[in-house]
Amino acid sequence: MYVGECQGPGVRTDFEMVHLRKVPNQYTHLSGLLDIFKSKIGCPLTPLPPINISIRLTYVLQDWQQYFWPQQPPDIDALVGGEVGGLEFGKLPFGACEDPISELHLATTWPHLTEGIIVDNDVYSDLDPVQAPQWSVRVRKADNPQCLLSDFVTEFFKLCRRKESTDEILGRSAFEEEGKDADISHALSKLTEPAPVPIHKLSVTNMVHTAKKKIRKHRGVDESPLNNDVLNTILLYLFPDAADKSADGSEARTSPSAGCFPPTDNEDYNIYIQFKSAPSDSLTYKLALCLCMINFYHGGVKGVAHLWQEFVLEMRYRWENNFFIPGLTSGAPDLRCCLLHQKLQMLNCCIERKKARDEGKKGSNSDRSSGDIGKTIDLVGKDYLKEGDKEKGEVGKSWDSWSDSEEEFFECLSDTEELKGNGQEGGKKGAAKEALKPEGRLHQHGNLTLLHPGDPLYVPVTQEPAPMTEDLLEEQSEVLAKLGTSAEGAHLRARMQSACLLSDMESFKAANPGCCLEDFVRWYSPRDYIEEEIVDEKGDVVIRGELSARMKIPSNMWVEAWETAKPIPARRQRRLFDDTREAEKVLHYLAGQKPADLARHLLPCVIHAAVLKVKEEESVEDISSVKKIIKQIITHSSKVLRFPNPEDKKLEEIISQILNVEATIARARSLKAKFGVEKCEQEDERKALEKFVNSFLEQPEVSVTGAGRGHAGTIIHKLFVNSQRVRWTF
Template sequence: MAADSDPESEVFEITDFTTASEWERFISKVEEVLNDWKLIGESSKKTPDKGEYTSGLWEEKGDEVLFADFKFSIRHHYFLQEACEKEEVEDIGEDSLPVATQDLLSTNNDFPPIAHCLVRWYGLREFVVIAPAANDAVISESKCNLLLSSVSIALGNTGCQVPIFVQIHQKWRKLYVGECQGPGVRTDFEMVHLRKVPNQYTHLSGLLDIFKSKIGCPLTSLPPVNIAIRFTYILQDWQQYFWPQQPPDIDALVGGEVGGLEFGKLPFGACEDPISELHLATTWPCLTEGIVVDNDVYSDLDPLQAPQWSVRVRKADNPQCMLGDFVSEFFRLCRRKESTDELLGKSAFEENGKEAADISQALSKLTEPAPVPIHKLSVTSMVHSARKKIRKHRGGDESPLSNEVLNAILFFLFPDAKLLDGSEGKPSSSTGNIASQFENEDYHLYSQLKSAPLDSLTYKLALCLCMVNFYHGGVRGVAHLWQEFVLEMRYRWENNCLIPGLASGPPDLKCCLLHQKLQMLNCCIGRKKARDEGKKASATDFSSDKSPNRTANDPGESEKSKYEVGKSWDSWSDSEDEFFECHSDTEELKESGQEATKKSSSKDDSKEPLVLKPEGRLHQSGNLTLLSTGEPLYIPVTQEPAPMTEDLLEEQSEVLAKLGTSAEGAHLRARMQSACLLSDMESFKAANPGCGLEDFVRWYSPRDYVEEEVTDEKGNVVIKGELSQRMKIPNNMWVEAWETAKCTPAHRQRRLFDDTKEAEKVLHYLAVQKPADLTRHLLPCVIHAALLKRLRKISRPSRRL
């Protein structure tokens, strides 16, 4: 009794039957996903039109669910379709079939060419697929039945009428089983894979027998069955047939023959057949079982008599195509880190020890300049000497590019090289003529891609580098060609040879930055060439204007001649940072007012106006006259504004933005931006002695000079003008610039555009470019060329097709 009454000896076991199992959690998660996707209850949609599955849009969304530690992916595939009208919704009763069952009975969209396999097999417009995640597979029969039970319970609990399929076995088999539930009806989807099809199921009559037995209809006389038939013939071997497109001549391209290379064109074509299979489908879209006969003895289904034929092409996986390989290999250069020096050895731009200047003699060279005659070297000799230096620095290594290939590329890029051999060299033709030949959308495609115009030097350089990278040495060949290109740019700058294949004028900001840099260098060459020609012309005029009776012993005449001609152009060096500064008024008037100023002592004589000699006149500006003197107003010769590339514009914007918003910063910003205005004012003063700010504004900014009719004291109507209100603002920059401006013609002003400095900056920018940087600059040009090549092939198909 004592033992029975001991409370510690009593054990109570409590079992909690409310704890959910892994199976229940899985079903609950599936139901939760169906609720989130709003697939609960009935859905009303109109019957899709014929062929709408092919022309419409399909979408899918997915989620993941867990069964214990096994992960499944659940995907919802559906066809985008407008919602059904309210009138059609009211007609749907409780006994209406689910949408999936209606799709099974519809023949409007049988055999869609591009769709999910379940759409092709069952004609469904909406379904859900549960499949193992990653590469796992559900193989055992017990697990398949467990998943089907889970799907059936989830459909019953939620009232979802969208069919749910479960993918079993390996994914490559595309084996699905599924279920669809509706009010009073349930549809089971089953599939069977057979190694060998039984003979009785290889024709229509056998398939009809198994179809009727599966339906199990108790009626003795069944209605006729509607049939849609398609036979597909697969062709996998057509070696005996010719390709529609002629394959590229690989041997000529890689055999080292220069004659087989076309540097201005990208290759096009496949090195192997890009088509693996050709499917021919013969279709009978809608038939009744009594119309045709197809059994093991006789068949009415002759493919030649089929009402519909269709062809489908299955492409090979990653076939080797010339255009794609070229662009891909060129794009891979963007990831390279090596510089040109690392690829080719010590920099070829550095002079050797004998040619290098001794630092101890630097000052003596500056103070004792010795004119060295510059021989007019030809492009060929210049490239030859540069190549000798490159070989010396490489230590005798073989060059990536042979002489034959390199010369062919250089003559392709610079067609004027043969004209420059032993001659002065005529100015390069711009791309203006090229543009007139390609006035179409394809030519102007470069502005959308920020590439370069067709047949421009930049465009051709990109194609040559792409060809060299693929066939001639890869990245080392690219570095070699680029080094030769930079040497050619240096030669043309030093010898005043314009660069061919570049449009005249300032850099085109619609093009890539490298093209802008080359245009900038061409502008520098043009300015330097024009200035040198002006020096020669001035020297010739000076020598021809000398009178025989003038002697060097006359100091007055010699001083006067010195002023009229100006300082000798040959005494100035373009490589030095020296410019012609504006002379003072006294120095300007040596001829006309120097003696009068020295001899005049009375008050009246000192007030006499000094007579200035006009300089730098272009032409007269219509009927305009100076307000103070009544003399005709002349348009002066002005300096052209400095051309700028997009990186220089960005740098200038950053500098101006850093000045801040203070009054001092705004004033400094205005002065920095008024350099061109100050130069034009000085030119205007030199061309129109005695002019005022009002005269300058009338020519430079007519809107800022307001004229109105007034009546004078005598009653006559006269026109009176004055500056606009913005010109009268205190501390106006125009007024300050006018008061600061000196009377200096454009040819004696400090240059707004220092072509020597800018050219050296461009040449340094080109020399420090790595092959990867160069590739990033030219990649838009290569893509541009590839697009044009593809468009031309589409517009001009092969005659063999």
């Protein structure tokens, strides 16, 4: 390509451009180009003044065969099921499958030369690129390089668009065989069945043995998407407690919170809150990684459906045999996590309650001290919510526990006849102390005494409130909203929300015979009992107390509940939380999940894992531009994943950003390998070379310090020399 421009005082001339596909030999060197230039100028002066020249020669290196593939080969010992390219479960792959750098362009420049200083013709040339005063380098990146991590996430995202159910993929499943157990009425009958197999005889392999046999009735061993080795490896990874054996051979089942203590000061750990996924050490997170790998390496959607089927059978087995689910924090479901994680936490709560009941424990005790002022009831508008529940993110207590048509669940004891003849009216002051035996006492509440009998006030054993997942809370909110704003609707809504209050009142009456509403308020909601000092007729200072103004509202819910409450200890009350019913609901929910539903639930966990992986890999390379992109990914993902059904287009944008980061890190590693950064023995040279290599990722063209005589220039020269040698060899 030839192009020219002439500039003079007040005049500029642009010469026409000529593009030749094949350059004539006489014009391939400086002498020939100068002849063209002089002839086109047509200057009448003779001789012509010296011509200033700038020369830039570009060399392209395309042959990288002498350098190793940038993706490290997998560890053969860590392969699962003999799969080539397999990984250890719980780890995500990373890196490019092909060289992300296709070409290196070296530009050697002589910026200021005068005609006659150098010779460059068809016979001889002084233009030695090694002697050029200026060198600059740019790299050409491979278009859309295949990267392992982004492929993993992309393939898992494709599951979200599948329509088949688990039964359609695998045929008749074990869920049909277990259908009778999924029915609540049949599930309740299991409470009277003989004790399960002793724990020391269990392992992951035989945990699902019975369920596997049922599956094999419809699907032969050879037809199973997952072979036994892969399946057992996954189950041992997900449920390590089944393989932990003590010295006497018995298995040590973990408690619900074992091995799962959130480090609140760890920024990487707490990303799950922003993504609404699950903690990185939780069962849900591990399950997402396993399903992602199964989908990529071991059978695709069929493998995913098979593993999920086995997982649900394991959940039922643990529920029926009182085995805690590992990798989940104890307590109520964490509403900051994905719904599937909440469901597993709910099932663990059910197992914990059932296990405590079966072992004779009466559940956790609630010590409502005088300082716990968050347990008061807001009576404004007769919509009564316990403030402590608001802090926990709950809308209110289980509304359906007030339904008289429901079957009552409680542990019946033989001493119920003690309640006969008790016509105590707890709301009237001065009522005579009934001849009731105190029951369900936890401990004495400081120095407080009952107002009228004068006996010490005891803190009762109470029921724990019912844990709820976000879908149950949403369902309850909709039901409460449908009651409307009428007086009757507000009253019914208050009754539904006050089941826990009624239970606590009954426990308090049982623990403190002869008590009154004021006694209960002094313990349960101290700020609603106002005390003041007054001077009596004798001139003595006495303390007189009374209920707050809102407690004196006519027909308020506290008075109504107190009059309704009977002195029944918590162990004989109807359960606020029916663990049997809730567990069956969770198991039914899990069994009904399609692979697409499962992928939607776990996609935040997969993206969470991918972000942690790129952060881990970036920390090794320390690339400033990548740090910025990772922050953008976290910000973008936190906005998108907070919604229950994010748009596919936005999810694709997140995956594309992850691909961009992975490809950039892969390019950095490829360049470092080619330039031998790790081989530099001197620390200063290594840092300078690493900075030079990272510049390619942020700048279109990078100047080479020292040109061909510098450290980087020497390496580039060797790259071209070695490439020529390889070409000559072939």
